[in-house]
Amino acid sequence: xVNLLWAGMIVSAIIIAGINGNIGTVTQTIFSSAEKAVGIxxxxxxxxxxxxxxxxVIEKSxxxxxxxxxxxxxxxxxxxxxxxxxxxxxxxxxxxxxxLLGMGNAATPFxxxxxxxxxxxxxxxxxxxxxxxxxxAINTASLTLIPTTIIxxxxxxxxxxxxxxxxxxxxxxxxxxxxxxxxxxxxRRYNLWKNNSRxx
Amino acid sequence: xxxxxxxxxxxxxxxxxxxxxxxLYASYRRxxxxxxxxxxxxxxxxMSIRLIPFLVGMIVAIGLFRESGAxxxxxxxxxxILNIIGMPPDLLPLAVMRPVSGxxxxxxxxxxxxxxxxxxxxxxxxxxxxxxxxxxLFVLTVYFGAVGIKKTRYALNVGLLADAAGLITxxxxxxxxxx
Numbered sequence: 315x316v317n318l319l320w321a322g323m324i325v326s327a328i329i330i331a332g333i334n335g336n337i338g339t340v341t342q343t344i345f346s347s348a349e350k351a352v353g354i355x356x357x358x359x360x361x362x363x364x365x366x367x368x369x370x371v372i373e374k375s376x377x378x379x380x381x382x383x384x385x386x387x388x389x390x391x392x393x394x395x396x397x398x399x400x401x402x403x404x405x406x407x408x409x410x411x412x413x414l415l416g417m418g419n420a421a422t423p424f425x426x427x428x429x430x431x432x433x434x435x436x437x438x439x440x441x442x443x444x445x446x447x448x449x450x451a452i453n454t455a456s457l458t459l460i461p462t463t464i465i466x467x468x469x470x471x472x473x474x475x476x477x478x479x480x481x482x483x484x485x486x487x488x489x490x491x492x493x494x495x496x497x498x499x500x501x502r503r504y505n506l507w508k509n510n511s512r513x514x
Numbered sequence: 515x516x517x518x519x520x521x522x523x524x525x526x527x528x529x530x531x532x533x534x535x536x537x538l539y540a541s542y543r544r545x546x547x548x549x550x551x552x553x554x555x556x557x558x559x560x561m562s563i564r565l566i567p568f569l570v571g572m573i574v575a576i577g578l579f580r581e582s583g584a585x586x587x588x589x590x591x592x593x594x595i596l597n598i599i600g601m602p603p604d605l606l607p608l609a610v611m612r613p614v615s616g617x618x619x620x621x622x623x624x625x626x627x628x629x630x631x632x633x634x635x636x637x638x639x640x641x642x643x644x645x646x647x648x649x650x651l652f653v654l655t656v657y658f659g660a661v662g663i664k665k666t667r668y669a670l671n672v673g674l675l676a677d678a679a680g681l682i683t684x685x686x687x688x689x690x691x692x693x
Contacts (some may be wrong), residue, residue: 319618320571330583340581344574346577347573348570351566351570351573352668355562359558359562362556362562363582366544366557366561371547371550371551433662433663441667446663449657454673454677455648455677456647459532460528461644464641464644468627471631472631473627473637477525479645481525481637483689485687488648490676490679493679501671508673
């Protein structure tokens with residue numbers, strides 16, 4: 315999919331540039347854009363270094379347990395098919411908390427561990443359970459408090475106040491997460507998937 | 515307090531607040547804060563360098579797409595739909611790429627901020643769109659792939675619906691807050 319989109323953009327751009335009679339801009343744009351890209355990556359180093367340092371402090375301090383404490387009631391409601399003390403519940407809580415704190419790298423291993431544990435509760439190993447679908451829905455919507463990478467890129471491109479998009483991002487991510495949870499509940503209740511199952 | 519000043523207050527406090535709590539809590543738990551900070555910070559360089567191939571590939575592609583006039587053609591096709599939610603046509607490639615590839619979408623966001631400025635309305639919309647959802651296809655592939663699930667039922671539909679909701683909200687909220 316990415317491959318198709320990427321090639322599509324470049325191929326159509328070159329053809330259209332040719333038709334419009336400004337094929338000369340193609341080579342020029344390639345060089346200037348590539349240079350810009352590397353420049354941005356380098357200015358990212360500073361802020362990424364600081365953030366990853368702070369993230370490590372958060373990780374080591376066990377601050378994540380505080381977040382888990384507040385997430386528990388929500389998780390019990392979201393995953394009715396998972397026993398409260400099951401390993402799957404723990405892993406899902408760790409995953410959701412890590413996402414919330416913007417620690418995407420830490421969230422993925424917890425997520426895979428959670429899927430592993432959920433699979434043990436699954437009577438049909440090749441088919442996703444309700445709780446797996448809910449877990450995936452929450453993850454694709456990714457409720458995040460601090461979009462670290464975006465802030466870094468805004469800093470690198472010279473924003474006056476790089477963090478001023480946090481508020482709007484929280485509103486947008488809340489909406490996407492609520493949509494995910496809402497649709498998930500609808501699908502669960504009416505078993506809509508039956509005529510609509512898909513292979514990935 | 516209206517929505518604008520509320521969003522604004524959250525914005526101003528979230529980062530300093532998190533750093534404050536993290537350091538206080540870590541010190542209380544007797545974590546060697548500076549040593550730990552340095553340990554984590556070492557990753558910053560590698561992480562930024564790892565982004566270079568994605569950035570070069572996507573920024574060149576989008577740059578070509580815009581300079582050649584292809585972007586203009588595409589946006590003319592979609593203008594009626596985009597006008598309904600007030601989305602600038604330049605965000606179209608980002609909206610398409612966001613659920614498919616995280617690093618590529620990030621590169622497109624970077625290109626938009628670089629071209630229009632990070633403090634422009636479109637730059638802020640791109641940033642909000644990027645931050646509001648995760649890469650649906652990546653999450654599905656990795657998580658279901660890890661345990662060998664083949665029938666994913668309704669997971670993809672829900673993921674894409676959530677993406678759409680996030681993108682539309684991003685455009686609308688930015689319009690209210692930043693213009």
